[in-house]
Each structure stands twice: as structure tokens, then as C-alpha cells.
Amino acid sequence: MSTRLGIIVISGTLDKVLPAFMLATTAASMGWEVGMFFSFYGLTVLHKDLNKNIPVSPIGNLQVLNENKTINELSKLTTEQFSKIMEENKMPSLSDLIEMAKSLNIKLYPCNTAMKLFGFNKEDLVEGVEKPVGAATFLNFINEAEKPIVLNF
Amino acid sequence: MSTRLGIIVISGTLDKVLPAFMLATTAASMGWEVGMFFSFYGLTVLHKDLNKNIPVSPIGNLQVLNENKTINELSKLTTEQFSKIMEENKMPSLSDLIEMAKSLNIKLYPCNTAMKLFGFNKEDLVEGVEKPVGAATFLNFINEAEKPIVLNF
Amino acid sequence: MSTRLGIIVISGTLDKVLPAFMLATTAASMGWEVGMFFSFYGLTVLHKDLNKNIPVSPIGNLQVLNENKTINELSKLTTEQFSKIMEENKMPSLSDLIEMAKSLNIKLYPCNTAMKLFGFNKEDLVEGVEKPVGAATFLNFINEAEKPIVLNF
Numbered sequence: 099m100s101t102r103l104g105i106i107v108i109s110g111t112l113d114k115v116l117p118a119f120m121l122a123t124t125a126a127s128m129g130w131e132v133g134m135f136f137s138f139y140g141l142t143v144l145h146k147d148l149n150k151n152i153p154v155s156p157i158g159n160l161q162v163l164n165e166n167k168t169i170n171e172l173s174k175l176t177t178e179q180f181s182k183i184m185e186e187n188k189m190p191s192l193s194d195l196i197e198m199a200k201s202l203n204i205k206l207y208p209c210n211t212a213m214k215l216f217g218f219n220k221e222d223l224v225e226g227v228e229k230p231v232g233a234a235t236f237l238n239f240i241n242e243a244e245k246p247i248v249l250n251f
Numbered sequence: 252m253s254t255r256l257g258i259i260v261i262s263g264t265l266d267k268v269l270p271a272f273m274l275a276t277t278a279a280s281m282g283w284e285v286g287m288f289f290s291f292y293g294l295t296v297l298h299k300d301l302n303k304n305i306p307v308s309p310i311g312n313l314q315v316l317n318e319n320k321t322i323n324e325l326s327k328l329t330t331e332q333f334s335k336i337m338e339e340n341k342m343p344s345l346s347d348l349i350e351m352a353k354s355l356n357i358k359l360y361p362c363n364t365a366m367k368l369f370g371f372n373k374e375d376l377v378e379g380v381e382k383p384v385g386a387a388t389f390l391n392f393i394n395e396a397e398k399p400i401v402l403n404f
Numbered sequence: 405m406s407t408r409l410g411i412i413v414i415s416g417t418l419d420k421v422l423p424a425f426m427l428a429t430t431a432a433s434m435g436w437e438v439g440m441f442f443s444f445y446g447l448t449v450l451h452k453d454l455n456k457n458i459p460v461s462p463i464g465n466l467q468v469l470n471e472n473k474t475i476n477e478l479s480k481l482t483t484e485q486f487s488k489i490m491e492e493n494k495m496p497s498l499s500d501l502i503e504m505a506k507s508l509n510i511k512l513y514p515c516n517t518a519m520k521l522f523g524f525n526k527e528d529l530v531e532g533v534e535k536p537v538g539a540a541t542f543l544n545f546i547n548e549a550e551k552p553i554v555l556n557f
Contacts, residue, residue: 101547101552106270106274106402108266108267108270109311110310110311110312110313111310111311113414113444113445114414116444117412117414117443117444120517120539121412121539121543124538124539124540124543125543127540128540128543128544130543130547137270138266138269138270139266139311139312142311142313148313151313151316152313153311153313153316155310155311156475157310157416157417157461157463157475157479158415158416158417158445158448158459158461159416159445160416160448160454160457160458160459162476163457163459163476163479164476165476166474166476166477167474167476168319168320168321168322168474168475169309169310169321169322169325169474169475170315170316170317170318170319170320170325171319172475172476173310173316183521184521187520187521189517189521211273211342214340215336215337215340215342232277233273233274233277234277234280234281237274237277237278237281237283238281240400241254241283241398241400244398245398245547245550245551245552246254246398246400247400247546247547247552247553247554248400248401248402248554249402249412249554249555249556250402250403250404250556251556259423259427259555261419261420261423262464263463263464263465263466264463264464290423291419291422291423292419292464292465295464295466301466304466304469305466306464306466306469308463308464310463321472321473321474321475322462322463322474322475322478323468323469323470323471323472323473323478324472326463326469364426364495367493368489368490368493368495385430386426386427386430387430387433387434390427390430390431390434390436391434393553394407394436394551394553397551398551399407399551399553400553401553401554401555402555403555403556403557
């Protein structure tokens with residue numbers, strides 16, 4: 099129990115969510131205990147239908163910087179661009195990463211407040227996640243370790 | 252002094268700022284020592300007038316993903332949507348959370364560099380915040396703990 | 405080796421990248437060991453040509469909140485506004501901060517997966533960075549410390 103990694107996901111875009119899962123699964127492969135807490139926009143990641151449509155943020159994408167399109171057009175462009183690169187490089191998709199996380203025994207905690215705000219039920223969530231908890235439960239989980247590390251995406 | 256939580260707020264949107272305060276107040280309620288450092292866009296949170304207009308970012312909001320509007324129209328839509336959900340669920344507002352933080356003895360540190368860049372004076376800030384400090388002071392505050400945890404929003 | 409600070413940069417906008425470097429160089433000046441890991445949009449920061457065009461995100465900029473322009477127009481406005489303020493206050497630029505980081509012996513690690521996804525070669529990167537590594541190497545670097553602190557921008 100020396101190092102425990104807590105990862106908080108509050109963003110709803112793949113440019114944040116994929117790195118969160120990549121770090122989580124890497125750490126778990128190294129033998130660290132890892133828990134992830136999903137709140138605000140990040141809760142969408144655990145919704146079994148909505149998580150199929152998570153976009154990539156165009157903010158920070160230099161390649162679309164000069165295109166005078168609406169934010170949603172740029173978002174679509176960026177997401178398509180990104181999907182293509184991910185496939186060509188045989189990178190794991192979000193659903194691959196969720197499965198990998200579960201098989202590595204990473205705890206996936208939905209935030210109970212966000213569940214209420216979004217009107218999500220337990221049945222809406224992907225299988226194998228923990229039951230919804232509050233932030234206090236997650237902070238306690240982290241703080242039990244000698245070396246707690248927390249990252250927020 | 253075993254665990255000390257440092258929260259850095261550099262974002263100027265409620266989807267980041269509210270989770271920052273919710274985690275801070277939860278941790279303080281559990282008896283942790285908590286300090287928050289406000290810099291860049293995040294300094295706006297401590298400005299007594301400007302902090303009434305902090306929007307919710309539409310980036311990551313799936314419900315507005317297909318609407319071909321300008322970013323500011325989407326921002327307004329998202330902010331209205333969000334305010335309604337927060338009120339219906341009787342969630343604390345930003346100003347409630349700032350008061351709660353102060354009453355839980357959470358230290359609120361304005362970044363002195365950001366104060367200078369934005370031309371803010373001490374009188375512009377909400378009451379009860381610490382005097383502006385640099386990043387070194389904040390890092391020292393955190394590092395005095397046996398188990399320092401730092402989160403960045 | 406008591407405190408070691410790891411900074412993960414996955415954002416490609418200056419409102420995240422500059423605070424990341426400011427905290428990193430402040431911590432290093434205080435004698436902390438610091439490593440930075442650049443992945444996803446954040447890898448652009450280490451590209452010697454592309455890093456000259458890193459914008460400031462307009463998301464969170466209250467001053468452009470009511471202007472009905474495209475996201476790219478707002479991004480340009482915000483970036484110009486910001487550059488002017490930075491120059492007037494004689495703040496270090498991104499390239500100054502990269503040089504400062506190297507002179508303070510901060511390790512700058514490019515993510516090898518992001519190198520592959522973006523098709524960047526070692527020659528495309530600014531001089532003096534480490535050779536590209538995976539997330540596991542970075543997590544190990546951090547975890548060797550008694551008090552590991554990790555921040556994600």
C-alpha cells in the first residue's frame with residue numbers, strides 16, 4: 099500500500115480522458131493500486147451509450163487554428179482526425195481502456211452527486227463499475243496510502 | 252499535519268471551479284488542512300464582481316454538440332442549463348462555496364503575479380482571502396506536510 | 405530526494421503551459437527535483453517550430469464572452485491580448501521558460517507514444533530534452549521520492 103494513485107476525471111473530451119486511462123492502466127500494470135473518480139462532464143465516460151460519442155476538444159489543435167468554422171464543426175474535424183490517427187497506430191479505444199482498467203482491478207467510482215445532477219441510474223452505466231460514492235470516500239481511499247498521488251483530468 | 256491538500260485553480264469556468272471547491276470543502280470537513288491558490292483565469296474566482304459571471308465551458312457538453320452556434324451562444328446555453336440543474340438540486344453556488352471554504356478555515360491565496368497582470372487590487376477581491384503570495388509560498392505550504400497532495404483545476 | 409515534482413503537460417494552450425513551467429521553475433529554484441512529461445497536445449510545446457504558435461484558450465476569458473465571433477477569431481484576440489500584457493509586465497515567454505527549465509536541471513521528457521502519433525522525430529524537438537520515454541518511466545521517476553507530487557496541466 100505504499101503508493102496509491104487517484105485519478106479524478108471531470109472533463110468530457112478524449113484529449114483528457116484517454117491520457118487519464120493510459121496513466122491509470124500503466125500505473126496498475128506496475129503494481130500500483132489505482133482508483134478513478136468520475137464527476138461532472140467526466141461521468142459521461144461511464145455512461146454505456148453516451149460514452150460512444152465523446153469528442154476531442156479542438157482547443158489546442160494547431161491544425162484547425164485558422165479555419166473559420168463553428169466550434170462544433172472544428173470539434174467534429176478534430177475528432178475524426180484523431181480517430182484516424184488512433185486507428186492507424188492501433189491505439190486502444192476508450193472502451194478497450196475501460197475493459198483493460200477493470201481487468202487490472204482499477205476501481206471505477208461514479209460520483210453520486212453527478213449521478214443525481216445528470217439523472218443517471220446505475221443501469222445506465224457500463225458494467226463492473228463500483229457503486230456511486232461521494233468525494234469523501236474517494237479522498238479516504240487515496241489517503242490510506244503512505245504515498246498518495248492524485249491527478250485531475 | 253499528516254495530509255495537506257493544495258488546490259491550484261487556473262481555469263475560469265465553473266465546470267472546473269465548482270469541483271475544485273467541492274473537493275476542498277469535503278477534504279476540510281474531514282479534518283485535512285487545505286489551501287487554494289488562484290492564478291491566471293482562476294484569479295477571477297476571487298474578484299468580488301467578476302466572479303458573478305463565471306460561465307460553464309461548452310467543451311465536453313454532449314447536449315450542445317450538434318448545435319451550429321458560436322462558442323459564446325453555446326457557452327450561454329450551457330451555463331443556463333447548468334444553473335437550472337444546480338438550483339433544482341439545491342446545490343451550493345460558487346459564492347456559497349467560497350463562504351463555506353472560509354468557515355472551514357481553507358486558506359484562499361491570490362497569486363501575486365496574476366494580480367499584477369490583471370491589474371486587480373486587494374479591494375477588488377472578496378473579503379477574507381489571504382494576502383497575495385507567489386507560487387513558492389504555496390509550494391512551501393504544501394511541502395510542510397508529511398503527505399502533500401496537490402490538484403490542479 | 406524527499407520531494408519530487410512531476411508535471412504532466414497534455415494541453416496545447418498557453419493558459420495551461422505557462423503556469424506549468426512557472427510552477428516547475430519555482431519548485432526547481434527551491435531545490436526540488438522536477439521532471440516534466442509532455443504528451444498529447446502538450447507535446448507541441450517541445451516542437452521547435454510549432455511551439456512558436458501556441459495560442460491562449462478563449463474559454464474562461466470573460467472579456468470576450470459577449471463577442472459573437474468564431475472560436476478562432478476569439479482565440480486570436482485572446483492570444484494577442486495576453487501577449488501584450490505579458491510583454492508590458494516583462495514576463496518570461498514560453499521559450500525563455502524552456503531555457504530556464506533546462507538551466508535549472510528540470511528534465512523534459514517527450515512521451516514516446518505521442519511522438520509516434522504525431523509523427524515527430526527527435527530532430528523536430530527543441531535541444532536539450534531527454535530522449536522520449538513512456539508513462540511508466542515517468543511514474544517510476546516520481547515514485548522514487550519520499551514525497552511524490554504530480555500535477556497535470
